[in-house]
Amino acid sequence: MLRFTIQRLLTGIPTLLVLIAAAFFLIRAAPGGPFDRERDLPPEIEANLRQAYHLDEPLVRQFGRYLGNLARGDFGPSLQYRDFSVTELIRAGFPVSLRIGALAMLLALLAGVSAGAWAALRQNAASDHLVMAAAMTGISIPNFVMAPLLVLVVAVGLGWLPAGGYGGGAWRHLVLPVITLALPQVAYLARLTRASMIEVLSSPYIRTARAQGLSPGRILLQHALRPALLPVVSYLGPAIAALITGSVVIEQIFGLPGIGRFFVTGALNRDYTLVMGVVVFYGTLILLCNFLVDLVYGLLDPRIRHLP
Amino acid sequence: MPEGVNRRAALLPVLLCCLLAGCGERTAVPSASAGPVGGPGGQERAQQQLLRKGNGAEPESLDPHRTESVAASNIERDLFEGLVLETEDGELVPGAAASWEVSADGLSYRFHMRPDARWSNGDRLTARDFEYSLRRSCDPATLNGYSSILYPILNAEAVVEGRLPPTALGVQALDDATLEIHLSGPTPYFLGLLTHSSAYPVHRPSVERYGEKFARPGNLVSNGAYRLEEWVIQSHIRLLRNRYYRDDAHTSIDEVWYYPIENDDAEVNRYRADELDMTEGVPFRQVRWLREQLLGELRIAPYLGTYYFGFNNTRPPFRDNLPLRLALSMAVDRDILTQRVMGTGEQPAWGFVPPVVNYSGQRPAWADWTQEQRNAEARRLYHEAGYSEQHPLEVELLYNTDQNHKRIAGALAAMWKQTLGVRTKLLNQEWKVFIENRKRRVITQVFRSGWIGDYNDAYTFLQLLHSANGQNDPGYRNPAYDALLDQAAATADPAERRALLEAAERQLLADQPLIPLYFYASKRLVKPWVGGYRPNLMDHHHSKDLYILRH
Numbered sequence: 001m002l003r004f005t006i007q008r009l010l011t012g013i014p015t016l017l018v019l020i021a022a023a024f025f026l027i028r029a030a031p032g033g034p035f036d037r038e039r040d041l042p043p044e045i046e047a048n049l050r051q052a053y054h055l056d057e058p059l060v061r062q063f064g065r066y067l068g069n070l071a072r073g074d075f076g077p078s079l080q081y082r083d084f085s086v087t088e089l090i091r092a093g094f095p096v097s098l099r100i101g102a103l104a105m106l107l108a109l110l111a112g113v114s115a116g117a118w119a120a121l122r123q124n125a126a127s128d129h130l131v132m133a134a135a136m137t138g139i140s141i142p143n144f145v146m147a148p149l150l151v152l153v154v155a156v157g158l159g160w161l162p163a164g165g166y167g168g169g170a171w172r173h174l175v176l177p178v179i180t181l182a183l184p185q186v187a188y189l190a191r192l193t194r195a196s197m198i199e200v201l202s203s204p205y206i207r208t209a210r211a212q213g214l215s216p217g218r219i220l221l222q223h224a225l226r227p228a229l230l231p232v233v234s235y236l237g238p239a240i241a242a243l244i245t246g247s248v249v250i251e252q253i254f255g256l257p258g259i260g261r262f263f264v265t266g267a268l269n270r271d272y273t274l275v276m277g278v279v280v281f282y283g284t285l286i287l288l289c290n291f292l293v294d295l296v297y298g299l300l301d302p303r304i305r306h307l308p
Numbered sequence: 309m310p311e312g313v314n315r316r317a318a319l320l321p322v323l324l325c326c327l328l329a330g331c332g333e334r335t336a337v338p339s340a341s342a343g344p345v346g347g348p349g350g351q352e353r354a355q356q357q358l359l360r361k362g363n364g365a366e367p368e369s370l371d372p373h374r375t376e377s378v379a380a381s382n383i384e385r386d387l388f389e390g391l392v393l394e395t396e397d398g399e400l401v402p403g404a405a406a407s408w409e410v411s412a413d414g415l416s417y418r419f420h421m422r423p424d425a426r427w428s429n430g431d432r433l434t435a436r437d438f439e440y441s442l443r444r445s446c447d448p449a450t451l452n453g454y455s456s457i458l459y460p461i462l463n464a465e466a467v468v469e470g471r472l473p474p475t476a477l478g479v480q481a482l483d484d485a486t487l488e489i490h491l492s493g494p495t496p497y498f499l500g501l502l503t504h505s506s507a508y509p510v511h512r513p514s515v516e517r518y519g520e521k522f523a524r525p526g527n528l529v530s531n532g533a534y535r536l537e538e539w540v541i542q543s544h545i546r547l548l549r550n551r552y553y554r555d556d557a558h559t560s561i562d563e564v565w566y567y568p569i570e571n572d573d574a575e576v577n578r579y580r581a582d583e584l585d586m587t588e589g590v591p592f593r594q595v596r597w598l599r600e601q602l603l604g605e606l607r608i609a610p611y612l613g614t615y616y617f618g619f620n621n622t623r624p625p626f627r628d629n630l631p632l633r634l635a636l637s638m639a640v641d642r643d644i645l646t647q648r649v650m651g652t653g654e655q656p657a658w659g660f661v662p663p664v665v666n667y668s669g670q671r672p673a674w675a676d677w678t679q680e681q682r683n684a685e686a687r688r689l690y691h692e693a694g695y696s697e698q699h700p701l702e703v704e705l706l707y708n709t710d711q712n713h714k715r716i717a718g719a720l721a722a723m724w725k726q727t728l729g730v731r732t733k734l735l736n737q738e739w740k741v742f743i744e745n746r747k748r749r750v751i752t753q754v755f756r757s758g759w760i761g762d763y764n765d766a767y768t769f770l771q772l773l774h775s776a777n778g779q780n781d782p783g784y785r786n787p788a789y790d791a792l793l794d795q796a797a798a799t800a801d802p803a804e805r806r807a808l809l810e811a812a813e814r815q816l817l818a819d820q821p822l823i824p825l826y827f828y829a830s831k832r833l834v835k836p837w838v839g840g841y842r843p844n845l846m847d848h849h850h851s852k853d854l855y856i857l858r859h
Contacts, residue, residue, distance in 0.1 A: 030740070030741075031740060031741040031744050031745075032738075032739075032740025032741055032743065032744045033740075035453075036740055036743055036744055036747075037376065037453075037743070038743065039376065039453075039454075039779070040747075040778050040779050041453045042453075042455060042456050042468050042469070043778075044448050044468060044469045044470055045448060045451060045452065045453055045455065045468065048448050048449070048451055049451050049453075052451065080368050081366070081368055081369070081541065082368055082369040082371070082374055082520070083369050083370070083371070083520065083521060083523055083524055084541065089541065092540070092541055093541075093542065148573060148574075148577070151574075151577050152577065155577065155581045156577050156580045156581050159581065162578075162581065162583060163574070163577040163578045163580070163581035163583055164569070164574055164577065164578045164583065165543070165544075165567065165578070165583065166540075166543050252570070252571060252574075253571060253574055254574070255542075255543075255567065255568070255569050255571075255574060255578070256542075256543075257540060257541060257542035257543035258542075261542055262542070265365070265366065265570070268738075268739065268740075270740055
């Protein structure tokens with residue numbers, strides 16, 4: 001198990017380096033620079049700006065400088081938000097994104113798994129079809145459609161919840177973003193759980209358990225659910241990635257001060273350091289999450305950790 | 309994140325609950341001027357004088373010498389006060405300076421400071437602060453992207469370009485109470501420039517102590533009607549009234565919240581949910597609907613800007629091809645464009661300079677024809693340029709990705725097709741890609757553009773097309789036009805200067821290096837309980853001039 005853990009951790013490092021290099025050169029390859037705007041800067045000012053941020057150096061040297069700073073945990077100054085460093089921005093934005101993301105994940109797991117299991121137990125009944133149809137709808141409606149729709153009905157029309165803003169994290173401000181962010185994942189998890197549950201329920205050892213006279217509840221919770229959750233767990237990695245990309249849209253629409261929004265405005269402004277900071281930060285995070293998922297997987301299914 | 313912000317953030321839910329509940333009870337001291345009766349209608353003012361504004365993008369900084377965005381300047385207008393101030397009607401009145409004299413040749417301004425002027429920390433505000441600040445604003449080390457707006461000041465250009473030290477700038481504090489500014493040429497709009505953020509004063513001890521971080525909450529000392537209380541990036545900026553402000557007795561609003569909301573649909577939703585008192589913009593698609601639904605809350609007014617489509621005059625087919633440029637311009641029905649296609653309050657443009665003070669906008673003779681006459685002449689010119697139905701012009705129209713630009717580009721393509729048979733290819737690009745291409749003038753043929761004036765004067769528009777201007781994206785070059793502009797810039801006599809500028813615009817329109825389409829309109833939703841709001845040409849508003857009515 002220890003070897004497995006170390007191995008997985010080590011393979012993450014080259015992945016991360018490739019990611020950093022790709023992001024670093026790609027964003028600089030995009031036409032337009034951080035100081036291009038409607039109104040030209042005086043050439044001397046632009047030259048000074050480029051010098052101040054070391055953008056006048058050869059690319060390779062810039063890359064070396066970036067890696068060196070990164071190794072010391074320094075993401076550099078933001079090219080757009082001149083009073084802040086990227087580290088400060090991420091430190092300010094991440095708790096917001098984490099809160100929304102974690103709540104959405106929790107909601108997705110609770111609602112998705114229970115709906116899926118419930119549907120599996122009533123396979124092909126009307127309620128099963130209903131749940132699956134709802135799930136299909138949830139997957140098909142993109143959140144940039146769902147979010148304004150919810151805002152219009154719940155916030156503008158009924159006035160139950162605020163239409164946007166973070167409100168320092170007050171629950172009223174979190175409800176709509178979390179629901180919108182979780183919906184596609186709820187739907188996906190429900191379908192996943194249902195399929196895997198149906199498979200498990202028809203396997204011989206469940207029949208044996210039934211034959212032994214175990215109660216249906218015990219069969220479901222103790223014997224069926226755990227193996228049925230394997231695909232769900234392995235989906236958690238991609239789900240986290242999906243939540244992160246989803247949060248980019250959600251934070252924009254609801255005006256939440258998370259790092260997804262920094263990513264969008266950073267890309268539009270060609271704020272190289274900010275975009276890089278978010279990419280590196282999220283890249284590391286996703287690698288770590290995938291690693292944790294692998295570990296959990298190993299705990300759930302003994303066959304995995306004994307693989308050579 | 310600065311220290312203390314998180315602690316204050318804990319108070320946010322409480323405050324916001326107060327907000328959402330409407331006029332919750334608050335123990336805050338009622339504002340000095342919030343008497344029982346106020347406002348033009350004699351309506352009662354609300355207990356809680358709190359203003360919540362949508363503000364577009366997140367400001368890049370609150371250092372007035374390092375910001376260029378509208379978002380930042382909106383907030384800085386509340387935080388700082390220049391020597392001169394604009395009223396809500398756009399008039400120039402004494403700001404930090406009590407009065408001034410102008411020399412007979414128009415080249416020297418002497419400002420007399422107010423003896424009672426103070427910074428938000430209680431320090432005295434003197435002429436030396438302005439001397440320091442204007443030098444800092446022009447110092448290339450400050451990295452002020454807007455420093456060129458101060459070029460009328462003697463030696464400013466040389467200072468910005470690093471050829472002279474900042475101390476060589478034509479600004480001098482004679483003593484604490486008197487400031488002299490020398491200009492390099494007569495500049496009738498000079499006082500207007502002093503309302504710009506590049507001319508705001510900064511508090512020298514704080515700048516020297518905190519360096520780049522001086523504009524953060526807790527560090528920032530300002531001299532305007534408000535002081536910076538809190539800045540939660542991407543969430544909000546909160547200002548509280550500055551009790552040391554010289555005219556604090558007339559301030560009504562105690563607290564201003566600025567929310568960065570880039571998405572204008574989201575902004576309208578928050579406005580309709582009563583989370584905002586004012587928006588920064590209005591989504592184009594919703595203007596008609598909002599006008600009917602929110603009667604009187606949609607405020608549309610002329611705005612100092614021209615929307616146009618430029619020709620690339622440096623390459624074929626438009627280089628040296630006046631008939632073709634004229635034909636394409638004449639074939640555009642501006643009335644249909646502004647009224648039918650857009651219908652959002654813009655005025656059709658036949659000239660390049662929108663209505664400004666001391667100036668009559670010029671228009672070509674064909675502007676007064678009927679569209680049928682224009683179309684007939686356009687067809688004649690089109691043929692003269694060598695095109696016909698058998699050999700139609702094939703042209704690429706470039707715009708930055710945006711629903712509104714797309715609609716206008718589509719309308720133009722349709723009009724050209726119908727009248728002349730031109731085959732237009734529409735091409736859109738992301739903003740930064742677009743401006744780079746537009747500037748390079750290599751792949752562009754016809755491109756979208758617009759220009760917002762920096763000050764209320766025709767020169768801010770006409771100088772754009774001077775051949776020496778790096779932003780002359782159409783690549784227009786006519787020595788006669790340049791000469792008229794140069795002459796105007798050196799002329800002190802207002803009537804003579806005006807005549808020269810008007811002649812320059814006539815020359816420009818005769819050459820038609822671009823197609824003026826419309827003059828901008830500012831659009832904003834304002835709740836009926838916001839008093840004192842008056843739309844103005846620059847769309848500049850000070851929270852200190854507004855008040856909240858009981859609602």
